[in-house]
Amino acid sequence: MSDEIKKGLLGIVVDETTISQVMPDINSLTYRGYAVQDLCEKCNFEEVAYLVLNGELPNKSELKKFKNQLEKNRNISINLREIVRHMPKKSHPMDVARTIVSVLGLEDKETTDNSPKANMRKVIRIFAKTPTAIAAFFRARKGKKIIPPKRNLSFAENFFYMCFGKVPSKDIVKAFDVSLILYAEHSFNVSTFTARTITSSLSDIHGAITGAIASLKGPLHGGANEEVMHMMSKIKKPENAFKWINKALDKKEVVMGFGHRVYKKGDSRVPTMEKYFKKVSKIQKDKKFIKIYDVVKSVMIERKNIHPNVDYPTGPTYHLMGFDTDFFTPIFVISRITGWSAHIMEQHAANKLIRPLSKYSGPDHRKVVLLNQR
Numbered sequence: 223m224s225d226e227i228k229k230g231l232l233g234i235v236v237d238e239t240t241i242s243q244v245m246p247d248i249n250s251l252t253y254r255g256y257a258v259q260d261l262c263e264k265c266n267f268e269e270v271a272y273l274v275l276n277g278e279l280p281n282k283s284e285l286k287k288f289k290n291q292l293e294k295n296r297n298i299s300i301n302l303r304e305i306v307r308h309m310p311k312k313s314h315p316m317d318v319a320r321t322i323v324s325v326l327g328l329e330d331k332e333t334t335d336n337s338p339k340a341n342m343r344k345v346i347r348i349f350a351k352t353p354t355a356i357a358a359f360f361r362a363r364k365g366k367k368i369i370p371p372k373r374n375l376s377f378a379e380n381f382f383y384m385c386f387g388k389v390p391s392k393d394i395v396k397a398f399d400v401s402l403i404l405y406a407e408h409s410f411n412v413s414t415f416t417a418r419t420i421t422s423s424l425s426d427i428h429g430a431i432t433g434a435i436a437s438l439k440g441p442l443h444g445g446a447n448e449e450v451m452h453m454m455s456k457i458k459k460p461e462n463a464f465k466w467i468n469k470a471l472d473k474k475e476v477v478m479g480f481g482h483r484v485y486k487k488g489d490s491r492v493p494t495m496e497k498y499f500k501k502v503s504k505i506q507k508d509k510k511f512i513k514i515y516d517v518v519k520s521v522m523i524e525r526k527n528i529h530p531n532v533d534y535p536t537g538p539t540y541h542l543m544g545f546d547t548d549f550f551t552p553i554f555v556i557s558r559i560t561g562w563s564a565h566i567m568e569q570h571a572a573n574k575l576i577r578p579l580s581k582y583s584g585p586d587h588r589k590v591v592l593l594n595q596r
């Protein structure tokens with residue numbers, strides 16, 4: 223057995239997956255064999271969620287049934303609604319999201335049943351209810367009336383409706399839908415690996431998703447979309463961008479929304495999201511962020527040869543849609559629940575306890591000295 227340390231599991235292949243494939247050399251990401259760019263242009267988020275969870279794109283009747291199941295399960299219990307209403311208003315919405323899934327686990331009658339059928343039923347409930355509870359906190363912390371979900375609205379439309387009380391134009395909804403498709407799945411990233419690790423002890427799906435949310439919160443992972451907006455707010459106007467980014471690089475700062483463990487020549491999701499970010503900027507008649515975006519991106523590529531990741535364009539896009547900055551990563555959650563769930567079910571289907579080794583570098587073997595002699 224080799225005792226070579228691979229910090230961060232860099233370059234280690236730990237298992238197989240049939241869910242998605244990241245091919246950095248040809249800048250490609252596929253879900254179940256379909257390129258994400260293709261899915262973004264030809265499908266809506268519900269079709270992609272079905273694909274990620276079931277392995278195939280749905281036909282019309284399968285999609286109708288799936289959407290119906292989601293719509294039926296959108297309501298949350300009075301108990302959960304009251305818990306959300308009484309959460310400290312200053313709580314980070316990612317901590318609230320984590321607690322929401324944990325509470326859903328307390329309420330679910332099948333929490334400890336890890337059979338494939340029960341898991342799929344639980345996935346539908348978690349996927350349908352989590353956005354409702356997150357949107358409830360979006361409003362409750364501002365002292366606004368909580369808006370219950372509405373049937374006959376798409377996943378994206380309903381989320382806007384629950385947050386703002388209205389559905390924006392088709393183009394804005396499409397841009398949001400595309401962001402959800404791009405966020406749905408990304409192989410063995412930190413949060414997915416966390417979910418699989420929790421699952422490997424035969425723990426339950428609510429616990430695995432709760433752990434995954436905690437992992438996604440970090441700024442080196444999903445929390446980066448929020449940090450991108452903080453950076454843009456600090457830059458304030460396009461004229462400041464060149465000086466700001468050069469100064470940050472001189473100080474060797476990590477610039478959020480750039481770099482990736484797997485993609486070293488650019489993130490395959492960025493061109494699609496960038497296109498929709500530009501569309502949203504045009505619709506909202508606000509070009510400030512796109513100008514800052516272009517300057518920071520060109521300096522990062524020129525000086526460091528480090529390319530943007532998907533969080534770079536999604537951050538300002540969500541801002542232009544009216545979402546509070548600290549809700550950007552919870553939006554990531556409502557989409558990634560699909561990818562995490564597919565991985566949890568895949569892990570259950572061919573489980574092996576995940577338990578790596580460590581190299582000990584602490585004190586040598588020594589004898590315990592009794593308390594009164596220390």
Ligand SMILES: CC(C)(COP(=O)(O)OP(=O)(O)OC[C@H]1O[C@@H](n2cnc3c(N)ncnc32)[C@H](O)[C@@H]1OP(=O)(O)O)[C@@H](O)C(=O)NCCC(=O)NCCS
Binds near residue numbers: 475482483528
């Ligand atoms: C994502 C990330 C953690 C990948 O990390 P990694 O694969 O371990 O790569 P490293 O952190 O070792 O980076 C390699 C080099 O590039 C630099 N680098 C990587 N990302 C950078 C960034 N965003 N800004 C500035 N420098 C960066 C590192 O400082 C390092 O330089 P060094 O060799 O001189 O020390 C890293 O790129 C990062 O912190 N990005 C910002 C956070 C972010 O956007 N996360 C979302 C990812 S989807």
